[in-house]
Amino acid sequence: MEPNLRLAHLYPKLMNIYGDRGNILCLERRCRERGIGFEVTELGLGEKLKPKEYDLIFIGGAQDREQRRVAEDLVKVKGKALREAVDKGGTLLAVCGGYQLMGRYYRTAEGEELPGVGAFGLWTEHPGPAAKRFIGNVVVEWCGQTLVGFENHGGRTHLDEGVEPLGRVVSGFGNNGEDGGEGAVSRNAYGTYLHGALLPKNPRFADHLIETALRRRHKGLELTPLDDRVEGMAHAAAVRLTTRRGMISR
Amino acid sequence: MRRIAAIAAAKAAAALSQRLRVGGGTALPGLLAEWIDPNIVPEMARRLGEGSVIVTGTNGKTTTARLLRGIVRAAGLRVVANRAGSNLMRGIAAALAESAGLGGDFAGARRLLGVFEVDEATLPQAVRALRPRVVLFTNLFRDQLDRYGEVEHVAAVWRDAVFALGRSATVVLNADDPSVAALAQAAPGQVLVYGVEDTSRGIDRLEHAADARWCSSCGGELAYATVFYGHLGHWSCPQCRAARPPSRVVATRVEPEAEGTRVAIAMPGAEVSVGLPLMGLYNAYNVLAAVAAAVALGIDAEATERGLSSFTAAFGRQERLTVGGRRVQVILAKNPAGLNEVLRTITADGQQKDVALFLNDDIADGRDVSWIWDVDFDLLAGKVRSLTVSGNRAWDMALRLKYAGLDSLPQVEERAAAALRRALRATPEDATLYVIPTYTAMLRVRALLARWARRPAFWQEG
Numbered sequence: 261m262e263p264n265l266r267l268a269h270l271y272p273k274l275m276n277i278y279g280d281r282g283n284i285l286c287l288e289r290r291c292r293e294r295g296i297g298f299e300v301t302e303l304g305l306g307e308k309l310k311p312k313e314y315d316l317i318f319i320g321g322a323q324d325r326e327q328r329r330v331a332e333d334l335v336k337v338k339g340k341a342l343r344e345a346v347d348k349g350g351t352l353l354a355v356c357g358g359y360q361l362m363g364r365y366y367r368t369a370e371g372e373e374l375p376g377v378g379a380f381g382l383w384t385e386h387p388g389p390a391a392k393r394f395i396g397n398v399v400v401e402w403c404g405q406t407l408v409g410f411e412n413h414g415g416r417t418h419l420d421e422g423v424e425p426l427g428r429v430v431s432g433f434g435n436n437g438e439d440g441g442e443g444a445v446s447r448n449a450y451g452t453y454l455h456g457a458l459l460p461k462n463p464r465f466a467d468h469l470i471e472t473a474l475r476r477r478h479k480g481l482e483l484t485p486l487d488d489r490v491e492g493m494a495h496a497a498a499v500r501l502t503t504r505r506g507m508i509s510r
Numbered sequence: 511m512r513r514i515a516a517i518a519a520a521k522a523a524a525a526l527s528q529r530l531r532v533g534g535g536t537a538l539p540g541l542l543a544e545w546i547d548p549n550i551v552p553e554m555a556r557r558l559g560e561g562s563v564i565v566t567g568t569n570g571k572t573t574t575a576r577l578l579r580g581i582v583r584a585a586g587l588r589v590v591a592n593r594a595g596s597n598l599m600r601g602i603a604a605a606l607a608e609s610a611g612l613g614g615d616f617a618g619a620r621r622l623l624g625v626f627e628v629d630e631a632t633l634p635q636a637v638r639a640l641r642p643r644v645v646l647f648t649n650l651f652r653d654q655l656d657r658y659g660e661v662e663h664v665a666a667v668w669r670d671a672v673f674a675l676g677r678s679a680t681v682v683l684n685a686d687d688p689s690v691a692a693l694a695q696a697a698p699g700q701v702l703v704y705g706v707e708d709t710s711r712g713i714d715r716l717e718h719a720a721d722a723r724w725c726s727s728c729g730g731e732l733a734y735a736t737v738f739y740g741h742l743g744h745w746s747c748p749q750c751r752a753a754r755p756p757s758r759v760v761a762t763r764v765e766p767e768a769e770g771t772r773v774a775i776a777m778p779g780a781e782v783s784v785g786l787p788l789m790g791l792y793n794a795y796n797v798l799a800a801v802a803a804a805v806a807l808g809i810d811a812e813a814t815e816r817g818l819s820s821f822t823a824a825f826g827r828q829e830r831l832t833v834g835g836r837r838v839q840v841i842l843a844k845n846p847a848g849l850n851e852v853l854r855t856i857t858a859d860g861q862q863k864d865v866a867l868f869l870n871d872d873i874a875d876g877r878d879v880s881w882i883w884d885v886d887f888d889l890l891a892g893k894v895r896s897l898t899v900s901g902n903r904a905w906d907m908a909l910r911l912k913y914a915g916l917d918s919l920p921q922v923e924e925r926a927a928a929a930l931r932r933a934l935r936a937t938p939e940d941a942t943l944y945v946i947p948t949y950t951a952m953l954r955v956r957a958l959l960a961r962w963a964r965r966p967a968f969w970q971e972g
Contacts, residue, residue, distance in 0.1 A: 273723070273731075277652070277660075279883030285913050323660040329729070396877065410878045456880045460909055490912050490919065494905035497924075501871070501902060 263478045264297025265470060268314040270338070271322075271330050272302045275358055278412070280320030282457025283355070286466050287316070294484055296474070305329065309338040311345035315473040321356030321455060324368065331361055331374040339377045346379040351473040352449035355458060359443070359451035360384045360415055369414060380446045381420035397502035398432030398454055400442045406430065407462050408498035409454025417453075419444055426452050431502050448472050461498060463491045513554075513614045516547035520607035540600030543607045551599060551639040554606040555624060557616055560587055562624035562640040563803060564633070566668075567648025567690070569848045570796045571597065571627040573788070574648055577800035579625050581817030585809045590616075590624045595949070597629040602636065623807075630664050634671045645675065646682040646803045647690045648795065651740055651845050652881070665689045665726070672696040680806040684799065685757045686742040692726040694755065704802035705757035708764045711791055712736035712743065717850055717886060727752045738791055739854075740847030759802040764794040766858065773797050780811035784818040787830075790855040792848060833962045836934055837942040840959070842952050843867075844876075846884035849946070853889040856944050862895040864943045866933035868926065868951035869901040875948035879903050887914035896936035897921065900929030901951050926954045 269284060284300065291298040303309055309317070322330060334342070342362075346352060354362045363382040366374045369389045376383075393414045400407040407427055416436035419425060425435065426443030434442035434453070443452035450469070452458065459466040467483050474481050520543035527538055543550050555562055565575040572594045579589050590609045592601040605626070609616060616622050628636040630650075637645065647668070652661050672681055673696040681697040684690045685705030694701045716723060716737055723732050723741055730749030737743035746753035763774040767785060773794045774783040786797060797818065804814045831838045841856075843849045856863055871879050887910060890897070897920040899907040904924045911920050921936070923929035930945070937943040947955050 278878070279880030282880070282883030282910075282913075285883070289913060323662050325662055325729070326724070410880055412878060456878070457883045460883075460913070461906070490905065490909050493922075494909040497903070497905045 262295065262297060263474050263481060264299060265291050265316060265473060266314045267298070267300045268309060268317045269300050269302050270309070270317065270319040270358070271304055271326075271333075272320075273304060274326040274330055275320040275322040277321045277323060278356065278410070278455040279457040280355060280455065283318065283320070283353070283459045286457070286459035286463075287318075287470065290463070290466055290470060290483075290486065293486055296470075303338070305333045306337060309341040309345075311341050311348070311350055314345075315351065315476065316469060317342070317345060317350065317352040319352075319354045319358030319361075321358060327357045327361070327366075328374060330357075331366070331376070334361055334377050335375050342377050343379050346446055346449040349448050349476065351469060351476075352379070353469060354449070354451045355455055356411075356413060356453055359453060360413075360417065362449070362451050363417065366415060379449060380444050380451055381423040382417055382444055382451075384415040384417040386415045394433035394437055394453075396432055397498065398434070398442065399430040399499055399502045400427035400432070400434070400454070401430055402427035402465065405464060406495070406499055407452075407454060407458075407465055408495055408502065409452075409456040409458050409461070411453040411455075413453055417444075426450055456498075461491060461494050463488045463495075512547045513550060514612055516543040516545075516550050517607045517610055517612055517614055519543060519546055520604060521612075524604065524608060537596070537600055537604075539607060540596070540598075540602070540604030543603045544600055551603050551606060552641075554610060554614060554616075555640045557610075557614070557619050558590065558622050558624045559620035560623035561643035562626060563644045563646065563807065564626055564628050564636055564640065564642045565646045565648070565799075565803070566628045566630060566633050566636075567646075567684075568630060568651040569792060569844065570648040570799065573793065573796040574646070574799045574803075575625055575627040577797060577818060577821060578646075578803050580820050581800060581804045581809060581814050582623055582625060582807070584817030584820065585804075585807075585813040587621050587623045588618060590622060592626050594627075597627045598632050599635055599639065602626050602628075602640070631667065633668060634674070637671045637674060641676060642679060644680050644682060644803055644806045645672070646799055646806075647684060647687075647693060648799050649684055649687045649740070649742060650689045651847050652884075661689070665692075668693060669696045673698065675699060682799070682802050682806050683755075684742070684795070685754050686738060686744070686795075688732060688741065688745050688754075689726055691755055692752075700806075702759065702802055702806045703755050703757045704759040704761075704798050705754065706738060706761040706764065706791075706794065706798065707757075708761055709736045709744070711764055711766075712738055716741065717847070725750060725752055738795075739851040742795070759798065759805055761794055761798045764791060766855075771797075775801050777801065777805050777811065782811050782815045782818070784815060786818070786821060790851050792851050831959050831963050833959055834934060835939045836937045837940075838934075838945060838959055839942055840945045840947065840952060840955060843946045843948055846881050849885045850889070852946060853886070857889055857893040860893070863890075863893055864896045864933065864937040864941055865890065865894055866898040866900065866929065866943060866945045867907055867920075868929070868945070868947035868955060869899070869903040869907045870948050870951045871903050872950045874950050879906050882907060882910045885910075887911055887916075891915040892917070895938075896933065898923065898929050898933040898936065900924060900926055901948065904929075926951065927958055930955060930958055 425441030728750035
């Protein structure tokens with residue numbers, strides 16, 4: 261049977277800031293070029309998530325107001341299913357605001373506490389309107405390679421003891437600007453502050469997600485390599501610009 | 511005494527920086543003047559006999575301010591204005607210092623009006639310092655989020671700034687932009703609303719780049735009868751019944767012409783019709799906004815029409831040059847909705863185009879280039895003969911275009927001069943090269959083109 265990737269895209273209308281569309285386009289292209297089918301189901305407010313129907317779940321970033329509406333829906337409508345999916349080894353990618361909401365709670369700049377899904381052992385607090393936002397290019401070391409992207413967040417994320425970050429910050433702020441960690445991993449679920457968009461410029465990470473997602477139904481599946489020359493050039497340029505600029509304060 | 515020193519320092523710095531050819535000479539003089547006399551802007555703005563107009567918003571500030579200056583001059587007033595893009599307080603300070611005599615007085619102050627384009631985030635300070643007669647809002651788009659924070663934050667800053675206006679100030683608002691139209695509720699004085707009625711250029715659904723699709727009163731999802739571009743259109747909220755307000759100044763017809771646009775505008779008791787050397791619906795909005803501001807200033811239709819017809823394209827906004835027998839048109843790209851409309855406009859006639867995209871990520875461009883993923887570059891599919899990408903983020907753009915369904919990958923050349931030469935060579939003689947740069951790339955491209963236009967053979971060398 262031809263494999264196909266079934267993606268659940270959570271809140272595409274509300275959580276679509278910072279070029280998140282690029283992540284979806286990238287997953288689709290990298291599947292189709294290999295003859296792998298690709299189906300997206302968009303799930304908005306009030307719509308239930310049935311984890312068994314999907315191989316991969318994606319949630320992007322949003323502005324504060326949208327984040328509040330989504331937080332409410334996540335807890336009331338989709339939270340239990342998401343926790344179950346992650347516990348059973350389902351593949352998930354949560355970016356920026358979506359990442360923050362996958363933790364236990366997010367405390368806003370005004371001190372309001374938005375309850376999170378609790379799929380990751382982490383919490384996020386915004387130190388207040390006067391605090392510096394973490395904005396800029398990021399390079400992260402991930403599994404002996406680099407991930408590149410752009411971060412823009414006021415909240416500081418802290419991981420529970422024993423929870424692994426996605427990678428180590430080479431240049432940029434990462435989770436909280438202090439401990440050198442960026443993002444979080446919980447079984448096959450990944451959270452990160454990196455957008456830019458994340459996946460097109462980090463094709464190995466994109467393939468890692470696709471492979472992990474498909475292997476639950478297609479054991480031992482191997483992805484064929486693609487022509488990633490343009491991706492490689494864009495990745496290298498991002499590393500070069502980020503680390504060179506890291507030397508001077510901007 | 512302080513003021514004299516501030517003005518003298520600003521004038522000296524402006525003269526020096528122009529002599530040394532470092533930039534247009536507005537940042538340093540303005541900073542110096544404000545440093546020596548922090549009250550320089552409010553003190554001098556008070557002396558403008560006709561008061562001040564502020565033009566703000568994400569897209570269209572420079573062009574709209576320029577159109578309005580033309581109208582104001584045609585009405586017999588003199589104008590003090592900041593230079594294109596110098597839209598922070600220092601740019602305003604520099605403009606005031608440059609126009610004043612050393613003592614801080616203006617010659618012919620009675621007939622003098624300030625027309626200032628003001629950065630979105632600088633609006634509260636500008637309102638406090640200038641105490642404007644009219645504040646004109648163009649639109650609010652997702653633009654350089656890394657610099658301004660989020661769209662919603664800008665909307666909140668604007669609301670507070672409008673609320674702080676005097677009762678005698680008129681707020682001029684775009685009915686078609688829900689987050690701009692909502693500012694009416696905060697205005698202590700008069701509100702004048704403008705909008706596009708001609709729906710023939712509308713599209714039937716929101717593009718991916720659309721920002722404000724949520725009602726600012728109740729948070730519900732807005733419904734659109736017509737979308738013009740981005741989130742601009744005929745909107746209403748099915749939940750709370752908030753709706754696009756009725757407009758007093760209305761574009762009744764928007765017609766694309768060979769190299770421009772004809773716009774007919776109805777205002778109370780009169781109608782004006784103008785043909786402008788500017789393409790795209792976004793420019794129809796700029797004309798409409800300038801006319802609405804003129805109405806708010808009490809300028810009559812006859813002077814308005816005369817002022818508009820004397821228009822020349824603003825700095826970097828769709829100006830045309832000829833280099834080596836090729837026509838070159840430079841169109842600034844700032845954000846997804848704006849760039850979509852540019853792409854739609856240049857490909858409208860179905861002919862094959864030569865295009866060069868320049869993407870930089872300096873502070874003035876927006877450090878975050880992820881916005882290019884929200885642009886519908888598929889609009890170029892099947893419609894480009896040559897495509898060159900450049901800028902320090904050229905490879906990001908190349909990667910984005912790999913996803914756009916084009917027949918072939920673009921030519922990539924990070925260095926601006928080499929890229930521009932290559933793009934010119936790829937453009938047939940007598941054809942037009944469309945150069946679409948971000949802000950800092952535009953400065954570089956303009957400098958190169960200006961030099962090559964004077965030395966026709968230069969661009970073909972090396």
